Amino acid sequence: MISFAIRTLRHRKAGFAGAFVALLCAAALVTACGMLLETGLRGGVAAERYAGAPVIVAGDRFDRQTTRDDDGDVKTKAKPLSERRWIPASIAAELKRAPGVEKVVTEVTFPVGHALGHGWESAALTPFTLAKGRAPRADDEVVVDARFAGATLEASGRAYRVVGVTAQALPSQDTVFFTTAEARRLAGRKGMVSAIGVFPSFGGQVKGAFAYTGDERGAVEFLGAEKARTTLVSLGGALGGTSLLVSVLVVVGTLALSVQQRQRELAMLRAIAATPRQIRKLLGGEALLVSAGAGVLGSGVGVLLGLWLRTRFVATGAMPANLQLVVSPFPPLAAMAATVGAAWAAALVSARRTARIRPVEALGEAALQSGGLPMARVVAGVLALAGGVVLTILVSTLDTESASAPVTQLTALVWTIAIALLGPVIARFVTALPLRTPGAGGFLSAANLRANTRRMAAVVTPLSLLIAMTCTILFSQTTMENAAREQAAAGVRAGHVLGSGISAAAVRELPGVVAVTEVLRTSVRIDLDRYTAQAVTTEGLEKTMDLGVVAGSLQKLDERSVAVSTTAAGRLGLSVGSVLALTLGDGTPAELTVAAVYGRGLGFGDLTLSHALVAGHVDDPRGRILVAGGDPATLERFGARLPAEVSGSNPAVAYVAMGLIVAFCAIAVVNTLAMSTAARTRELALLRLVGTTRRQVLRMLRAESLAAVLVSTVLGSAAALITLTAFSTGMTGSAMPSVPPLTYLAVIAAAATLALLATAIPARFALSRPPAEAIGARE
Template sequence: MTVLTLAFGQIRLRPAAFVGLAAALFLAVGAVTLFGELMAAALTAPAGRERAAAGPGLGLIAGAFGEIAVLVAFFVVVNTLGFAVRQQHRELALLRTVAATPGQVRRLVRRQVLAMVLLVSPPGCAAGAVGAGWFLDALLARGMAAPGSTIPRSPVPMLVAVAASVGVGLLSAAFAAHRISRIAPAAAMTASTVEHGRTGLLRVVGGLIVLTGGGMLCRLVATQPPEKAGQAALLTALVMLVAVALLGPLLAGPLVVVLGAPIRAVARRSGWLADANLRGYTNRLAAAVTPVALLVGLSCTMVFMTSTVERAAQRLRGTSLTTVTSASDVWLRQAELAMLVCFAAVSTVNTLAALTADRRREFALLGLVGATRRQLVRMLCTETLLIAAVGVALGTAVAGIVGGAFNLTVTGSALPSVPLGDYAWIALGAAALIAPGILCTGLRATSGPATELVGGQRG
């Protein structure tokens, strides 16, 4: 009962830390419900009518969309839960110093996750069911689902969605609470305020393994028929972005040095301070650029693939490629892109807001040594530009590699087709999404007397 009281106490004390987690779990529950309902509709469609549907059919659409959307949704859940736990690091460290056992700390985090899942499951399931009905109606209107298909009245998809969210949440909680629960109580307080500069060996090895798997998937994409390579390319992009997340501390630092040179030359003081902050906290930098890379990488991969197929179809009229550029197929790709962007946007805003709020003491210490609030805001603006540049560069690199593999199977050339106008809008959109998360949270974090902020809670 005491652990449960502490769990709800932390949620009430830090509602902002759990808003992102609630949004991520809401999206996860909604996504699994939506595609579960569509799969159930495909399984219960009138016998013999599925052949009347144009395109791949409801079952394949639900499976292909659900595969990517659910993976991205749960990736966002893992990411946001990590930040929710990180913002409680000081409180969890204090519990360890007053004799809380590692098991009690882990149970505290697990109960927080369960509470959030139970809180968002009813609206998440309802939103997923409504979305499934809308999506099925749109497919029926375009002749892409068997006539007479309906969403069955069954609680199974919703129960599966809740069970899957609970399972992923508990697994994520185990990883998130592992470090603070296993170290000695005397070291817990120090660990809550100091970032370790080294990247763990297991993380590097895991990143290299995932990167190798992504390379193998790229080779598979390059050898698939065009009509089958599209969904494989999206899965490949997601695997490559997971590798970027794992290897982020090793990749982001050098990119800051290269991309930050022009900024440091123009804004010497704020540029130097922003560069020192980002390179001095590589784990924090990697956490900031990962959701940006996810957003840009998935969006650019979809745009590059669409441009490749459209250009190939224009050159090869009358071939099977023209079926890939139909209005219905374009609508499907746009719907999938909108869904993935929604997931990635939630992760981006939550991550950057949580990271910036977590720096309240850092800003206060800079204020005590003479930095004005205006100087801190200029520093944050410079950091925003650098984070956007690094995130866009990593996402573009992944999209370029995957898009090149897809282009190879469609046209025979390994150079991806890049529509510069669409690419520019994606990059600008990512930067516009980053700025409010950092600057608005930064303005709030720099308000108040510096002496109080130094002694107060983190975030």
């Protein structure tokens, strides 16, 4: 049957083009997601600052937790820290005595404007060499890299003279060198260093530190790389799983439509004694041939797509530029296996009904659409509905974005799967309604929709999927952004906000200033779970910030206490007076007493800590400053902004990643409608022969497309609304998601435009041929 399948493909290229496109897109999507996942698991980060040092000794990059299970086995879990863990400078003396060590170089790293500051002694780690000038000798002297322009540098309210320029400049960071003493003073970590370079080698162990070589040096240098890898693992896994489910749904629908359009041909084969097994082998062989070709080409496209995704993630700051994308044969092979498997299964499922009917009934089955659905499909549809209900209830209980986001996408997808499975029943109900546009075109479209509800269901499925997934992706983000914006707007009492690098003491001395609050953003871990946190100075806090305290008081907030949001308190079982053990961003443990519980966690973070506690445990202690009172003109000279101008979180990564699925759904819509319209060449030709005008045929097709868009809009919007309501309930406590009307209308307009274009273009090609010639070609 394989040779027969090859001949069939040769003579029905147009009929299999749609399946080929769907399979190619599926392979590309799965390959790109697999590349992201593999990069998160195995990607390495090339060192820049530490490239010249064979070994870097630094603090542990992870927060670790050791547990013992019921069998007595010890297990250790680790999660990356958000800040650098500094180590005692005394470790350098211990390393100098180690065998095989010739030189030890200490390093401190701290922010200086948009650059990073270091002591000149650490120039050997790259190594940096002087192109002109000399090394800094006095505390007011600096050496800058080759990109720097100017003769002076301003840092921490003090001017420094540029006395030297290096011959090198690092690709992703600007560098400024101070004297060793000044660098240690500016870093503010007395007796501590960020890293130690060891030459030429070191193979031992150091108490309180780890030795890193190879690409591990890059991970020490770029703390964001570990977070990016973790993000890629979760994103690649969630996106890959969702992509695979969407791909299977689209591929099954496309192949089912292809088989449905060949009912007459398959019925003829059954009538001339082809066995059910031969029919299944024929369709399976065709699916294997089409999917193999699409899988090979799609995997290549997927590699290019993965490279493009990397550039977008680097542009949005989601991953460092020197985190190299892993390109291996595993994602393409996995994509090919998934594509071939999905196509094979889809072909067998689609062929099941045709292959099982008796030869005598075959032609009648092809000529007249069956009235009911197979029991297996009905059962699967009911199970999908039940699954949608269960997932909706689950989403409504999730209050963290990392847990809720993937389940939310899955929930919308499961609702759409239920629509796809029960589509013919839904279509039959809709076509029974007394809805019809005036004129001959409206009469013909209504008759066509009633006569072939399966075709309408095949069109509604990808349109519903497109609308449901697009609305869910867009409006879950707007719901979170709007809730956070509302809480922040309600909670900020300050009249102005100053950026980093401004002296809070100087602002307090300005005339008319009533209160100044320094704010740092960081994250902490509690039992390895990550929580967003802010650190604030408490003096005059009530004049600049209102967190919506529901229990306790922020006046008691100090270095030994913490305020928690109602969401975090509920998850952790905390109340005022409870003791909370947490790990600060640099791995420092802290045991704090809950002083207050507040309600505006989305706008201000899960936890609020004392600024004095956190400032010494973050890489960049410069935050923003909230100012109450003061002269607006004077504050503007300091770079002050209105609170409303403070930007929120950046959802670009979610939009870029999930936008791929939306694009795939859009391609599926065009593909399905084009296949459906192109297969009706003989039908359209017959209408022309019996006197229907070209304009009436086009009106009929437009009316059918608009009917499908209307049904899809209702179904897709309902699936998205149910999902978004549950998401909003869990994440914001409100059952009202934020849905901008213009954005929603734009989504529907885009879906309608796609549907009309995908119908009109192939229809015009079909109508451009003389009716008699078109009928003859189809026969």
